[in-house]
Amino acid sequence: MADNKEVDQISGTETTGHEWDGIKELNTPLPRWWLWTFYATCLWALAYWIVMPAWPLISSHTTGLIGYSSRAQLAKSVAEAREAQGAFLDRIEAASLEQIVADQELLEFAMAGGGSAFAVNCSQCHGSGAAGFVGYPNLNDDDWIWGGDLEAISHTIHFGIRSDHDETRFNEMPAYGRDELLTPEEINDVAEYVLSLSGSGEDAAAAARGEVTFAEQCSACHMESGEGDYELGAPNLTDAIWLYGGDKAAVVDTIANSRAGMMPAWTGRLDEATIKQLAIYVHSLGGGE
Amino acid sequence: MVEQAVVENTTAGVTAEPGAGVERSDAEPVNKKERRSLYQKRIKIYPKLARGAFRRWKWVIMAVTLSIYYLTPWIRWDRGPNAPDQAVLIDFPSRRFYFFFIEIWPQEVYYLTGLLILAAIGLFLITSLAGRVWCGYTCPQTVWTDLFIAVERLIQGDRAARIRMDKAPWGAEKVVRKVATQVAWIIIAVCTGGAWVFYFADAPTLAGDLLAFQAPPVAYITIGVLTFTTYLLGGFAREQVCTYMCPWPRIQGGLLDEESLVIAYDEDRGEPRGARKKHSHPTDLGDCVACNQCVAVCPMGIDIRDGQQLECITCGLCIDACNSVMDKVGLPRNLISYSTLANVERVRAGEKPKLRLIRLRTVVYSGLIALVGLIMLFTLITRADLDLNILHDRNPLFVTLSDGSIRNGFTVKIINKAHHERTFRLELEGLPGAQLSVVGAGTDPDALTVESDTLASFRVFATVPRETLTDAAVDVEFRVVDRDSGSAITHGSVFRGPQ
Numbered sequence: 001m002a003d004n005k006e007v008d009q010i011s012g013t014e015t016t017g018h019e020w021d022g023i024k025e026l027n028t029p030l031p032r033w034w035l036w037t038f039y040a041t042c043l044w045a046l047a048y049w050i051v052m053p054a055w056p057l058i059s060s061h062t063t064g065l066i067g068y069s070s071r072a073q074l075a076k077s078v079a080e081a082r083e084a085q086g087a088f089l090d091r092i093e094a095a096s097l098e099q100i101v102a103d104q105e106l107l108e109f110a111m112a113g114g115g116s117a118f119a120v121n122c123s124q125c126h127g128s129g130a131a132g133f134v135g136y137p138n139l140n141d142d143d144w145i146w147g148g149d150l151e152a153i154s155h156t157i158h159f160g161i162r163s164d165h166d167e168t169r170f171n172e173m174p175a176y177g178r179d180e181l182l183t184p185e186e187i188n189d190v191a192e193y194v195l196s197l198s199g200s201g202e203d204a205a206a207a208a209r210g211e212v213t214f215a216e217q218c219s220a221c222h223m224e225s226g227e228g229d230y231e232l233g234a235p236n237l238t239d240a241i242w243l244y245g246g247d248k249a250a251v252v253d254t255i256a257n258s259r260a261g262m263m264p265a266w267t268g269r270l271d272e273a274t275i276k277q278l279a280i281y282v283h284s285l286g287g288g289e
Numbered sequence: 290m291v292e293q294a295v296v297e298n299t300t301a302g303v304t305a306e307p308g309a310g311v312e313r314s315d316a317e318p319v320n321k322k323e324r325r326s327l328y329q330k331r332i333k334i335y336p337k338l339a340r341g342a343f344r345r346w347k348w349v350i351m352a353v354t355l356s357i358y359y360l361t362p363w364i365r366w367d368r369g370p371n372a373p374d375q376a377v378l379i380d381f382p383s384r385r386f387y388f389f390f391i392e393i394w395p396q397e398v399y400y401l402t403g404l405l406i407l408a409a410i411g412l413f414l415i416t417s418l419a420g421r422v423w424c425g426y427t428c429p430q431t432v433w434t435d436l437f438i439a440v441e442r443l444i445q446g447d448r449a450a451r452i453r454m455d456k457a458p459w460g461a462e463k464v465v466r467k468v469a470t471q472v473a474w475i476i477i478a479v480c481t482g483g484a485w486v487f488y489f490a491d492a493p494t495l496a497g498d499l500l501a502f503q504a505p506p507v508a509y510i511t512i513g514v515l516t517f518t519t520y521l522l523g524g525f526a527r528e529q530v531c532t533y534m535c536p537w538p539r540i541q542g543g544l545l546d547e548e549s550l551v552i553a554y555d556e557d558r559g560e561p562r563g564a565r566k567k568h569s570h571p572t573d574l575g576d577c578v579a580c581n582q583c584v585a586v587c588p589m590g591i592d593i594r595d596g597q598q599l600e601c602i603t604c605g606l607c608i609d610a611c612n613s614v615m616d617k618v619g620l621p622r623n624l625i626s627y628s629t630l631a632n633v634e635r636v637r638a639g640e641k642p643k644l645r646l647i648r649l650r651t652v653v654y655s656g657l658i659a660l661v662g663l664i665m666l667f668t669l670i671t672r673a674d675l676d677l678n679i680l681h682d683r684n685p686l687f688v689t690l691s692d693g694s695i696r697n698g699f700t701v702k703i704i705n706k707a708h709h710e711r712t713f714r715l716e717l718e719g720l721p722g723a724q725l726s727v728v729g730a731g732t733d734p735d736a737l738t739v740e741s742d743t744l745a746s747f748r749v750f751a752t753v754p755r756e757t758l759t760d761a762a763v764d765v766e767f768r769v770v771d772r773d774s775g776s777a778i779t780h781g782s783v784f785r786g787p788q
Contacts, residue, residue: 107729127684130685131685131688138685138688140688140696140698141688141691142690142691143690240690240692240693284728286728286750287688
């Protein structure tokens with residue numbers, strides 16, 4: 001090659017000897033800084049293969065001199081995070097719900113921790129904003145079926161509603177229509193009466209007839225006034241909030257076929273500290289009593 | 290004498306002329322255009338010490354700029370008990386920038402943007418008026434390179450001595466002087482990196498920690514990186530930074546015009562150049578005595594007599610060198626001088642040279658500087674030490690309560706920029722009958738306490754009876770009132786209800 005070097009007349013640069021339609025490729029040397037950078041990256045790559053995990057083997061991979069592992073790194077940072085939370089979690093475990101709420105630092109920790117536990121465990125039914133859906137209570141409002149103070153919320157989370165736990169909250173409303181305990185006309189009258197309790201009924205005469213039936217059939221749980229009872233888990237029928245809908249068809253449906261939503265018991269699935277944080281989070285949403 | 294005048298000592302690079310007193314030099318303009326091949330290795334430049342007005346200016350400017358850089362972090366500024374007392378401090382951990390009486394929060398970073406705009410347009414204005422004075426006098430690369438050359442000269446001697454030393458075989462004296470130079474450079478480089486980190490932490494505390502090896506690793510890493518770059522750029526890369534790395538010389542091509550100041554060699558007066566006897570003025574020669582001193586002093590390795598060149602940073606050292614020679618040979622000064630391209634033409638046409646400072650571009654630049662400066666000044670003077678932000682809950686948008694009333698949740702963020710704790714009253718306007726409550730035991734919307742120099746976040750509920758809500762979305766305004774001073778700030782939001 002050395003003896004048949006061809007030099008381009010115009011630029012004075014050697015050519016590679018490649019030619020396309022009379023156009024010749026100049027053999028321009030690489031810039032020195034570029035070349036040295038290139039050599040440095042080659043060295044870096046070689047060193048990287050040796051120092052870091054790099055090559056796949058049949059059932060594993062080369063581990064590298066310093067034994068780096070991104071999995072171990074993750075485990076380490078998770079452990080560090082646990083460690084950092086540990087002090088708070090210990091205090092939360094030891095304190096009563098009232099004590100936690102009274103301690104601003106613990107309250108903030110519990111609300112944040114409860115919020116993330118809620119997103120993982122509760123939001124599937126209650127919604128990410130805890131606003132619920134038809135049949136799944138809105139936890140932001142001030143209407144509670146089983147009670148809305150810290151203890152009551154904590155109890156509900158622990159044992160659930162109609163769950164498989166022995167201490168579960170449980171009640172049962174008769175299916176007045178399906179089981180033919182009331183005639184359709186009577187059900188219609190009771191529905192009118194129930195709607196009138198919150199001022200939305202239309203048929204005053206039917207409501208007056210329904211009041212008699214209500215007193216006989218419903219007031220044992222829902223109370224004479226219709227305001228319900230936390231102990232029995234009987235909803236307040238006089239307020240503006242309807243779990244299954246507040247129009248007449250929905251109320252008739254409820255009386256005729258009953259309702260029986262369920263919530264799992266979380267004790268045993270979640271640890272005590274998490275349940276406390278959840279109770280405090282739900283209580284802080286705005287309706288806590 | 291004639292013989293002596295034209296002799297050039299090719300081994301030492303210079304020869305002293307006892308009779309005429311004019312030093313002659315065979316200095317090569319190593320960065321001359323013809324020699325500027327892309328694959329050329331750097332040829333070392335040995336700038337000779339120039340003496341004169343521009344050299345004095347450069348010493349003064351070097352002293353001032355280096356003093357500003359090294360001393361600024363040590364200036365104290367009392368801000369009261371709850372704030373640092375360092376006049377200029379970029380406090381990353383607490384996200385504040387302190388500059389004397391100004392304190393900037395991260396969300397006010399537009400002040401920095403404004404400063405950068407001012408700096409850029411300022412540079413444009415200066416460049417269009419006086420050419421590359423930034424490059425020649427104040428650019429850190431120029432200042433530090435000048436400092437490094439001064440150290441080199443102090444230890445190894447001036448141009449001739451340095452060339453001689455580089456050519457000489459290694460001996461005890463050469464080793465001592467070379468090592469001493471490198472050590473001195475490294476000390477300067479360490480101090481340069483060291484001063485930088487003081488802008489980011491309390492300087493006296495950090496200085497103590499650094500010496501006790503107790504400072505955070507990032508401080509040592511930063512010092513290390515800046516030491517390396519200072520040593521490399523000031524000691525070795527030097528003029529190559531300006532010629533090959535810096536984009537500014539390219540940009541300046543678009544900022545200069547024929548009325549901008551440049552360093553110009555008066556070709557009409559100087560050529561044809563040639564050596565001559567003292568006080569003899571041969572008619573066949575111009576005023577240039579071809580002593581090459583302008584090339585010998587040039588830190589960029591060019592010959593100004595070749596005309597305008599990208600490499601020239603207009604430091605004026607060739608003017609000093611030429612004027613010294615002109616004085617000695619008894620010719621008028623300013624064969625090389627600050628001039629404009631237009632003036633060169635004017636002189637050729639027999640007109641008087643003049644400086645036209647007021648031109649369209651200088652007027653536009655000045656106007657822009659004034660505009661941006663006034664806007665910044667206005668916002669700085671009128672900015673409050675209180676800030677408010679309201680975030681409406683996204684989910685749920687509203688909650689119906691058991692009595693039918695509608696509740697909306699908000700996150701209220703109050704920033705107290707004052708250096709003392711303040712208590713605020715929160716009010717909601719635009720929604721008659723609304724009740725406010727704040728989540729948290731014992732928190733009252735009438736007394737929200739925010740500690741000094743912090744942002745506090747509150748969960749706030751606003752509740753109104755269903756019947757007073759006329760629309761699915763009502764525009765409301767939150768108002769935060771300082772209970773002591775009465776100063777207030779508002780922030781708009783929206784209150785949502787059912788359709």
